[in-house]
Amino acid sequence: MVDRFDTWESYFYPETIDPLTGNGTLRNLLDERHPAELARREYVRTNVRAQQIEGGAVAIAKTYDGSHLRAIHRHLFQDVYAWAGEYRTVNMSKGVGRGFGDVKTGEVDRYLSDVHQLVSSTDWRRLDRGDFIAHSSTVFAYVNQAHPFREGNGRTSKLFMQHVAEQSRFAFDYARVTPEVWNQGSALSGPDLYSYAPDPRSLVPVFDAITVDRRQGQTGGLDDPTRGRSALRASYPQAATDATRSTPPAGGIQGRGSAPYTPGARYGNDLGEGR
Template sequence: MTTFDTWESYFYPETYNRATGEGTLRNLFGERDAGVLHEKEYARTRRRQQEIRAGLVDIPRTFDAAHLKALHSHIFQDVFEWAGAYRTVDISKGSPRGFASVKTGEIDRYLRDVHTMVAGIDWARMDHTSFTAMSARVFAWVNQAHPFREGNGRSSKLFMEHVADLSPFCFEWGRVDVERWNQASMLSGPDMFAYEPHPEELYEVFGTVAVERGQASGPLSEELEQLRSLTSTSYPRSAADAARNPEPDASGTTAAGRGAYGPDRGLGDGMER
């Protein structure tokens, strides 16, 4: 069994570029080509997601860390040895603050907060406005926890679908384009040195994707789903690299804290990953 305890250890050594912090993640296919890996991963994880959505998998809906781990474990069981296991390294996507630190127990803290939020709300009695606000809040905490090295987007979306099942609403993720979703997700992160995320940055996108259950238009075609997945990949990088090299904004300058936005680096996940 491989030990994953450093940023580099997640990659095949012969594919890893120390200058960029990028490479091909170790995988159960033994695939060294990142593009080919993406195609294989997509095919396997799509089927596993369908199994969950069809109710063919017994995943206790406890709305906590165990729930999220079980989702991730099932989705990625064919792809990564560490499916369902917390990441062991800090990562960042667009902001030097980074996601929950593995050194301080922040991942579990955020997910305990998530459980408290979900359990303390009467979801069945919500109108669209209140559902939008509360689901955005839950997702902001789940997203900031970002517990896995890869696949947070897919496991988080299924987690939120389970939350929505408690309410009169469901999510149609395709109503929001990838760039808009990723921008809102990035802006929802905490300020530098702060703990609490900014769920208000997600209100607009959640208001768009949340629809009354009877009005749902059904899933996208397989072709559209695949196209959206292939165009949605963004790349997390190590928190240390993010702190050393803040991402440039549209004008070419860099910014620290909330509002820093640019393409992420490394092999990782975005809205559909």
């Protein structure tokens, strides 16, 4: 295991790197070289860790900033990656267009500072459903654009958004959309090529679909209808036959200058920049 992860290639086992894509199997504490087996073993471990967070068995300081995200990521991936809880050291993108937050210019910290400002300046308890969806879509768009970790951004950000929603009258049921719908909305929310601010409009129908009421329990406390349903379960790859059980809202998800959502479209693999 290398001690430093400061280049794109340093994150991978050298013998697994595909010369055409530059991707390979991420170095891991399990010393697993096969990507599919690593994904399976990673899921088993991170699902247990996610349930610990969701069940309150581990204390995560809810500061709604980079430290908050790092604490979630560290707990989730502590059994799998040596860099769990640490920001990536390389730039990344998915597909064409503008990449995620630039680690060389401090953009990751800037986006997460914006996240903190967006969350802390909002009175979440007073939001009606429409405003909650709009605010949540914007917060997630900034978290997604920061994309602070080399792997595990989606799972970490879903738990983070659950913590944000705890301040409101609403909760998220991520199983109400397929991974394809989630990924399409996320991909289309990125900034234009030479812009900074994400555009959350493509995420609004996604968050509309996953937002559910927290119902008042008999004891007077708030009862989360999604309790016990791990965010990671909704993130785990599904069989093709399962992908049809949820559909995007009428008209599909449509971003700036994009075609309507096409079922089966994927967010794409992580790509290094300037390798």
